Amino acid sequence: LMRTWKTKVSAEDNGIRLSTFLYKRLKLTRRQISRLKFIENGIRVNDRSCKTDYMLSEGDEVSLLLGKTTHDLNAPNPVPALRILWENEDLICVHKPFDLAFHPSHGHYYDTLSIQLDALLKQAGRATTLHAVGRLDKDTSGIAVFAKHPIAAQRLQHQRQQGILEKEYLCIVHGKTKEHGTIELPIMKDNSVLNRMMIHPDGKPAYTEYRKIKEGEDWSLLRVHIKTGRTHQIRLHMSSIHHPLLGDVLYGKDDHCLRLALHAASLSFHDPFSDEPVSITDHDDSFFDLIK
Numbered sequence: 001l002m003r004t005w006k007t008k009v010s011a012e013d014n015g016i017r018l019s020t021f022l023y024k025r026l027k028l029t030r031r032q033i034s035r036l037k038f039i040e041n042g043i044r045v046n047d048r049s050c051k052t053d054y055m056l057s058e059g060d061e062v063s064l065l066l067g068k069t070t071h072d073l074n075a076p077n078p079v080p081a082l083r084i085l086w087e088n089e090d091l092i093c094v095h096k097p098f099d100l101a102f103h104p105s106h107g108h109y110y111d112t113l114s115i116q117l118d119a120l121l122k123q124a125g126r127a128t129t130l131h132a133v134g135r136l137d138k139d140t141s142g143i144a145v146f147a148k149h150p151i152a153a154q155r156l157q158h159q160r161q162q163g164i165l166e167k168e169y170l171c172i173v174h175g176k177t178k179e180h181g182t183i184e185l186p187i188m189k190d191n192s193v194l195n196r197m198m199i200h201p202d203g204k205p206a207y208t209e210y211r212k213i214k215e216g217e218d219w220s221l222l223r224v225h226i227k228t229g230r231t232h233q234i235r236l237h238m239s240s241i242h243h244p245l246l247g248d249v250l251y252g253k254d255d256h257c258l259r260l261a262l263h264a265a266s267l268s269f270h271d272p273f274s275d276e277p278v279s280i281t282d283h284d285d286s287f288f289d290l291i292k
Contacts, residue, residue, distance in 0.1 A: 003067045003089050003149065005273060009060040018045065019052035021062065027158075032151055039065055066090070067128055067149030082113075082120055085143060086280050090152040090272060092117070092130075095282050098141040098259045102132070113144060133157060134167070134229065139247075141284045142264025143167065155272035160229075165269040169224040171210075171234055172261035172290055173243040174252065177220040180211040183237040187230040196250060197232045199240055206230045208237040216291060219246065223265075234262060246290055263287040 013021055022028045022043075028036075033052065036042035043050055044063040056062070083095040094117055096102065101112045110116070114130060121127055131153035133145040147153035159165035188203030190196040207227040214221040220243065224234055235251045238244060244252025246261035267280045 002065060005064045005066050005151075007062050009056045009058055009062065011058045013056060014058040016056055017052065018043070018050060018054040018056055018062070021056055022052065022064075026062075026064075027155070028151065029154065032154065035150075036064060041065055064151075066151055082116055085282055086278070088271070090148055091133075091145065091156070092121075092148065093143055093145050093267065093280050095284070096136050096141055096144040096264075098139055098284075098286065101138045102135045102144070114146070117146065133165075134160065136264055137232070137262075139260035140262045140264065141259075141287060142169070143267045143280055143282045144264075145267065152272050156269065159269050159272070163227070166225070166267070167264055168266045169226070169234060170263045170265045170287065171222050171224055171238065172246045172287075173220050173222060173238050174246065174255070175218060175220065175243050176215050177210070177212055177222065177241075177243050180209075181241075183208040183210075183241060185237060185240055187233060187236060189231075197230070197236050199236065204228070204230060206233050206237065208234060210238075214291075219291060221291065235260075257290060259286055259290070261287065261290050 007026065009021065013025060019033065022033050023030065037052065041049055042065045043052065045054060045056070045060050047061075047063070084092065085095055086093040094113070096113050103114050104112050114132060118130055128148045131147040131150060133147055133153055133156045136142060136144055145156070147156060156165060184205070184207050185199045186201060186203035187197050187206045188200045190198040205228060209225045209227075210222045212220050213223050226233055232251070235245055235248050239248070239251035246255060247257035247259050248261075263282075263284050265282055269278055270276065271278055
């Protein structure tokens with residue numbers, strides 16, 4: 001199956017070059033336009049293949065071939081048990097369990113989210129090339145987003161940079177925090193410890209907002225929004241104000257929790273082609289079981 005993006009030329013764009021329309025109106029990068037030119041039927045106007053110096057007229061229909069899905073007979077069996085939260089022709093959002101790596105790395109290949117989702121789509125006859133939009137640490141659960149072709153990925157990444165795409169986290173920390181607060185401390189890699197970050201004036205800027213939604217005798221449940229996506233940002237920032245996350249042996253203490261108390265709970269963005277708002281939520285029982 002082919003994923004085709006079709007759009008009509010308005011009176012405002014009458015008489016402009018197709019290349020200008022793609023770049024300025026549809027916001028494609030020059031690299032994406034170049035790639036489409038070398039795909040058979042990648043760029044069509046009124047159902048005919050077209051060069052990018054073509055002069056457009058009002059009412060013309062521009063069609064772009066964004067990607068295709070195929071049925072892969074060699075897909076693994078059985079299908080991995082992943083929970084799809086939301087999907088359309090361009091994007092797919094899934095629940096990532098805690099203790100599952102996001103991408104293949106040394107020691108992890110098949111037990112990774114991206115490989116398992118790829119296998120699931122192949123067996124369903126919807127095989128495509130997946131492009132992760134952001135990522136979650138291995139110990140974090142919640143919403144993971146993948147684009148099904150490079151143009152959808154680029155447009156969603158742009159929304160991240162503009163602050164249109166927003167993700168909210170839930171975390172449970174030791175102690176009783178203030179009702180709300182902000183943390184602005186720069187973060188950089190700690191080269192003395194493997195896979196550890198640290199607060200340092202030479203680090204990259206990092207901004208975290210939190211609001212308490214519930215508390216117990218010695219814990220607080222927080223809703224967290226981050227304006228920057230630094231590695232381990234929430235974990236490190238909360239530890240820096242003496243409220244480390246439950247289950248965080250790297251920045252806190254060994255409290256014998258069964259998992260890290262960090263969950264990507266909600267996501268909002270605009271559909272990259274229709275501009276319709278999309279809101280997704282995700283629940284994880286293993287997260288809330290920590291404070292039962």
